[in-house]
Amino acid sequence: MQPTPQVGYKERAMQAEIIAVGSELLTPYRQDTNSLFLTDRLNRLGIEVIRKTIVGDDRKQIAGAFAEALRRAELVISIGGLGPTEDDQTREAAAEVLGRRLRRDEAVLREIQERFRRYGRKMAPVNERQAMVPEGAEPLPNPNGTAPGLWIETDGRLVVLLPGPPRELMPMFLEHVEPRLRERAGDVLLLTRELRVAGMAESDVEQRIAPIYTRYEGVQTTLLASPGEIQIHLRAWTRDPEHANKTLDELTDRLAVALGTHLFTTRGESLEEVVARLLNTHGATLALAESITGGLIAQRLTSIPGSSSYLVGGIVCYSNEVKTAWVGVPAELIRQKGAVSAEVALALAQQIRERSGATLGLGITGIAGPGGGTAEKPVGTVFVALADGRRTIERNAHFPGDRERIRWQAAQLALDLIRHYFQFPTGQP
Amino acid sequence: MQPTPQVGYKERAMQAEIIAVGSELLTPYRQDTNSLFLTDRLNRLGIEVIRKTIVGDDRKQIAGAFAEALRRAELVISIGGLGPTEDDQTREAAAEVLGRRLRRDEAVLREIQERFRRYGRKMAPVNERQAMVPEGAEPLPNPNGTAPGLWIETDGRLVVLLPGPPRELMPMFLEHVEPRLRERAGDVLLLTRELRVAGMAESDVEQRIAPIYTRYEGVQTTLLASPGEIQIHLRAWTRDPEHANKTLDELTDRLAVALGTHLFTTRGESLEEVVARLLNTHGATLALAESITGGLIAQRLTSIPGSSSYLVGGIVCYSNEVKTAWVGVPAELIRQKGAVSAEVALALAQQIRERSGATLGLGITGIAGPGGGTAEKPVGTVFVALADGRRTIERNAHFPGDRERIRWQAAQLALDLIRHYFQFPTGQP
Numbered sequence: 001m002q003p004t005p006q007v008g009y010k011e012r013a014m015q016a017e018i019i020a021v022g023s024e025l026l027t028p029y030r031q032d033t034n035s036l037f038l039t040d041r042l043n044r045l046g047i048e049v050i051r052k053t054i055v056g057d058d059r060k061q062i063a064g065a066f067a068e069a070l071r072r073a074e075l076v077i078s079i080g081g082l083g084p085t086e087d088d089q090t091r092e093a094a095a096e097v098l099g100r101r102l103r104r105d106e107a108v109l110r111e112i113q114e115r116f117r118r119y120g121r122k123m124a125p126v127n128e129r130q131a132m133v134p135e136g137a138e139p140l141p142n143p144n145g146t147a148p149g150l151w152i153e154t155d156g157r158l159v160v161l162l163p164g165p166p167r168e169l170m171p172m173f174l175e176h177v178e179p180r181l182r183e184r185a186g187d188v189l190l191l192t193r194e195l196r197v198a199g200m201a202e203s204d205v206e207q208r209i210a211p212i213y214t215r216y217e218g219v220q221t222t223l224l225a226s227p228g229e230i231q232i233h234l235r236a237w238t239r240d241p242e243h244a245n246k247t248l249d250e251l252t253d254r255l256a257v258a259l260g261t262h263l264f265t266t267r268g269e270s271l272e273e274v275v276a277r278l279l280n281t282h283g284a285t286l287a288l289a290e291s292i293t294g295g296l297i298a299q300r301l302t303s304i305p306g307s308s309s310y311l312v313g314g315i316v317c318y319s320n321e322v323k324t325a326w327v328g329v330p331a332e333l334i335r336q337k338g339a340v341s342a343e344v345a346l347a348l349a350q351q352i353r354e355r356s357g358a359t360l361g362l363g364i365t366g367i368a369g370p371g372g373g374t375a376e377k378p379v380g381t382v383f384v385a386l387a388d389g390r391r392t393i394e395r396n397a398h399f400p401g402d403r404e405r406i407r408w409q410a411a412q413l414a415l416d417l418i419r420h421y422f423q424f425p426t427g428q429p
Numbered sequence: 430m431q432p433t434p435q436v437g438y439k440e441r442a443m444q445a446e447i448i449a450v451g452s453e454l455l456t457p458y459r460q461d462t463n464s465l466f467l468t469d470r471l472n473r474l475g476i477e478v479i480r481k482t483i484v485g486d487d488r489k490q491i492a493g494a495f496a497e498a499l500r501r502a503e504l505v506i507s508i509g510g511l512g513p514t515e516d517d518q519t520r521e522a523a524a525e526v527l528g529r530r531l532r533r534d535e536a537v538l539r540e541i542q543e544r545f546r547r548y549g550r551k552m553a554p555v556n557e558r559q560a561m562v563p564e565g566a567e568p569l570p571n572p573n574g575t576a577p578g579l580w581i582e583t584d585g586r587l588v589v590l591l592p593g594p595p596r597e598l599m600p601m602f603l604e605h606v607e608p609r610l611r612e613r614a615g616d617v618l619l620l621t622r623e624l625r626v627a628g629m630a631e632s633d634v635e636q637r638i639a640p641i642y643t644r645y646e647g648v649q650t651t652l653l654a655s656p657g658e659i660q661i662h663l664r665a666w667t668r669d670p671e672h673a674n675k676t677l678d679e680l681t682d683r684l685a686v687a688l689g690t691h692l693f694t695t696r697g698e699s700l701e702e703v704v705a706r707l708l709n710t711h712g713a714t715l716a717l718a719e720s721i722t723g724g725l726i727a728q729r730l731t732s733i734p735g736s737s738s739y740l741v742g743g744i745v746c747y748s749n750e751v752k753t754a755w756v757g758v759p760a761e762l763i764r765q766k767g768a769v770s771a772e773v774a775l776a777l778a779q780q781i782r783e784r785s786g787a788t789l790g791l792g793i794t795g796i797a798g799p800g801g802g803t804a805e806k807p808v809g810t811v812f813v814a815l816a817d818g819r820r821t822i823e824r825n826a827h828f829p830g831d832r833e834r835i836r837w838q839a840a841q842l843a844l845d846l847i848r849h850y851f852q853f854p855t856g857q858p
Contacts, residue, residue, distance in 0.1 A: 294731025302723025
C-alpha cells in the first residue's frame with residue numbers, strides 16, 4: 001500500500017554525464033570533487049547524472065570517453081584539461097569527436113593577453129593554445145583564469161567544457177552554464193530534506209526506517225554513515241512542488257517518529273550547530289574540561305560563528321596534574337578511581353563549571369589508544385558528564401575503531417549529551 | 430639535459446580500470462573512496478589505473494561499463510552491487526557481458542546460511558541471489574559480509590568483482606586478490622617519496638620546483654594543495670629499485686634545497702607529527718593558550734599517540750575574561766592593544782608557560798570571521814607567539830578564506846613556528 005500517489009516524483013528534465021580529466025585524478029592522492037558540486041547544481045535543475053568517468057591526460061582516452069558519453073546522455077560536461085600545456089588535451093579531444101576543426105578565436109586571445117598584461121606578466125606562446133575554439137563553439141568567460149570554458153551544441157546534445165580548478169569552474173558554471181541549462185530544463189524541481197541521527201549504528205537506522213521509506217518510491221533515500229552520525233538524505237524531483245513538499249514532510253515526520261530521541265535535525269544541521277542553537281535559545285553558557293578529546297569539542301563548537309556568546313572557555317587536561325591544578329579534580333579521587341572513570345568525568349564537569357561561572361560544565365575522559373587500555377577499561381572506553389549546579393547527567397560508552405575515530409565518537413557523545421539535557425530535561429539522558 | 434638515465438622508470442606490469450557501482454555514488458553526498466585504496470595497492474604492484482567509471486544500480490549501465498572497460502584494460506575491478514536486493518545487479522551484468530550463465534554455488538550458499546545461523550538470524554530468500562556465480566568464476570571468501578567476491582578469467586583478461594563496504598572490500602582484496610595479482614604482475618615495483626611544505630602558495634612551490642622535477646621524466650610528480658600545506662608526491666615504477674631509489678633520493682635532495690626552510694618533511698609526515706617528534710627529541714614540553722583556533726592546535730597535537738609526554742595542557746580562551754582569569758593576561762593590556770594583537774599573543778604565550786611549568790608556551794589570537802573584522806585588523810588577521818623563558822618569537826599573517834580555512838591556516842602557522850624554533854634556533858623565525 002502506497003501512502004500517497006507517487007506519480008510524477010521521478011521526473012527528470014535531462015540526463016547528464018560528467019567526465020573528469022587529469023592523470024592526477026588516477027593516483028591514490030587525489031580525487032575529483034568538482035563533480036559533487038556539479039551534481040548538486042544539475043540535480044536542482046532536474047538534471048540527473050547517470051555516469052561519471054575519470055580519465056588521464058591522454059587524447060585518445062578523453063576522445064573515447066566523450067564518444068561513449070554522447071551515445072548515452074543529452075548533456076556531457078567535462079572538467080579539466082583546458083590548460084596551456086601539451087598535457088591539456090580536452091579541447092582537441094572534443095573537437096575530434098565532434099568532427100569540428102579548431103580555429104583561433106581572436107577575442108579569446110585578446111582576453112588572455114589582457115589578463116597577462118593586467119598581472120604584469122609576459123604571455124608564454126603556449127597560452128595561445130587556450131584561444132583555440134572548435135568551430136561553432138561558444139567560449140565561456142573565465143574571470144579567474146586563462147582557460148575559457150566552451151559551450152557546444154551538436155545534434156540536439158550539449159557538450160560543456162569546464163576548467164579544473166574549483167575557483168574557476170564554480171563561478172563559470174553558476175554564471176554562464178546554469179542559466180542556459182535552466183532555460184532548457186524547464187520546470188522540474190528537486191526538493192530535499194536531510195535528517196541526522198546520533199548514537200545509532202547504520203544497520204539499526206536502516207532497520208527502523210526501511211519499512212517506511214521504501215513505501216515512498218518517488219523519493220530517493222540515501223543513508224550516509226560517519227563515526228557517531230548517520231545522515232538520511234531525501235530527494236524528490238517534481239513538477240508539482242506543493243504536493244511533493246507535502247509528501248516529503250509526511251515522510252520526514254514518519255521517519256522522525258521511528259528514530260525518536262536519536263534524531264537531532266531534520267534540516268541537515270551539524271550536531272555542534274544544534275547544540276549552539278540550544279545554548280543560545282536557553283541563554284546558557286558552557287565550559288569544557290577535555291581529556292580524551294584533547295580540544296576537539298572546543299574546536300567543533302568554536303567552528304560556528306558567534307560561539308563566544310555561549311562558550312566561556314575550555315581546558316585541555318591531558319595529564320593528571322593539569323586535571324588537579326587547572327580544573328580542581330582532587331588528586332586523591334584520581335588515585336582512587338583512576339583518571340578514566342565516571343567519578344573523574346563528574347568532578348571535571350562540576351569543577352570546570354564552578355571555576356568558569358558557566359551555566360553548564362562538561363567533563364570528558366577516556367582511552368583513545370592505541371596504548372593505555374586494560375582488561376577492565378579497554379581502548380575506546382569513554383566517560384562524559386554534564387553539571388548544571390543542581391543535577392548531573394552522565395554517559396559512558398565503548399567505541400570501536402582507531403584513535404581518531406574513538407575521539408570523534410567521544411565528541412559526538414558529549415555534544416549529544418548537551419542536546420539531550422535541553423531537549424529531554426525530564427527524560428533519561 | 431637529463432641528470433640521470435630515465436630508461437625503465439615508467440614500466441608497468443598491467444593496466445587496470447575500476448568500475449564503482451551504486452546510485453548513491455551519483456548523488457552530491459557520496460563519493461567512491463574505495464578506488465583510492467585500490468589504486469594505491471594496484472600501483473604498488475606496478476599496475477596502472479587508466480580509468481575510473483561510476484555508474485548507478487542499472488544492469489544495462491553496468492554491463493556497458495564492463496564491455497567498454499574490457500576493450501581497453503587487462504584487469505577490470507568492480508566495486509559494489511553484490512548485495513542481496515534487486516538493486517544489486519553487478520553479478521548479472523558481468524555474467525551477461527562475459528556470456529556466462531549464472532549457477533547456484535552450493536558451497537557459497539552453505540557459507541551464507543552458516544553466517545546467518547552464527548548471528549542467530551533467519552536467512553531471507555533474497556540472500557540466495559548472493560550464491561549465484563557465473564560459470565567458471567571463482568568465489569572469493571568474505572569473512573565480513575554475506576556477499577562473496579568473484580574472480581573471473583576471460584580471454585587473457587581478469588575481471589574481479591568486489592563488495593562495496595570498505596570493511597568487506599579491503600580485507601578481501603588484501604587476502605585473496607593481491608597475492609594472485611602479484612604473481613601475474615611480476616617484479617615491477619612502485620617507489621615513492623612525499624615532501625610537504627608549509628607557508629607557501631601552490632604556485633610558488635610549482636615555480637620553484639618545476640624546473641627540477643620536469644627533468645626527471647620517469648618520476649611522476651603530483652602536487653596536492655590544502656590550506657597552509659602543499660604535498661609533493663614522487664612516484665617511480667621500476668624493475669631496478671636500487672637505481673630508482675638513487676634517482677628518487679637525488680630528486681628529493683634537489684627539491685629540498687629549492688624549498689629551503691619551508692620543507693618540513695620528506696617522509697610524508699603531518700606537521701603535528703613533526704612537531705611532536707621535535708618536542709620529544711628535545712625533551713621539551715608545551716602548553717597552549719588558544720583563542721582563534723579554539724582548541725584546534727591541542728586537538729591536532731593530541732591526535733598523535735603518546736602526546737601526553739609533551740603536551741602539558743591547553744586553555745581555550747575565547748573571551749577576554751578567560752584570557753585574564755585563566756591565563757593571566759592583564760586586562761589593561763587587552764584594553765590598550767586589543768585582544769587581537771601581537772602583545773596579547775605574547776602575553777598568552779608567556780603566561781601559559783609560567784602557569785603550566787612547560788618548557789614552551791604558545792599563544793594565538795586572531796579574527797576568524799565572518800564578523801569582527803575592522804579596516805585595521807580584517808577577518809583573517811592572526812598573531813602567534815612562542816615563549817621559552819629566555820626569548821620569544823612571533824609571527825603574524827593575514828589569511829584568505831572562510832572561518833574554517835582561516836582557523837586551519839592559523840593552526841599551521843602556530844605548529845610551523847614551533848618547528849622553526851627547534852630547527853632554526855639561531856635563524857629568523
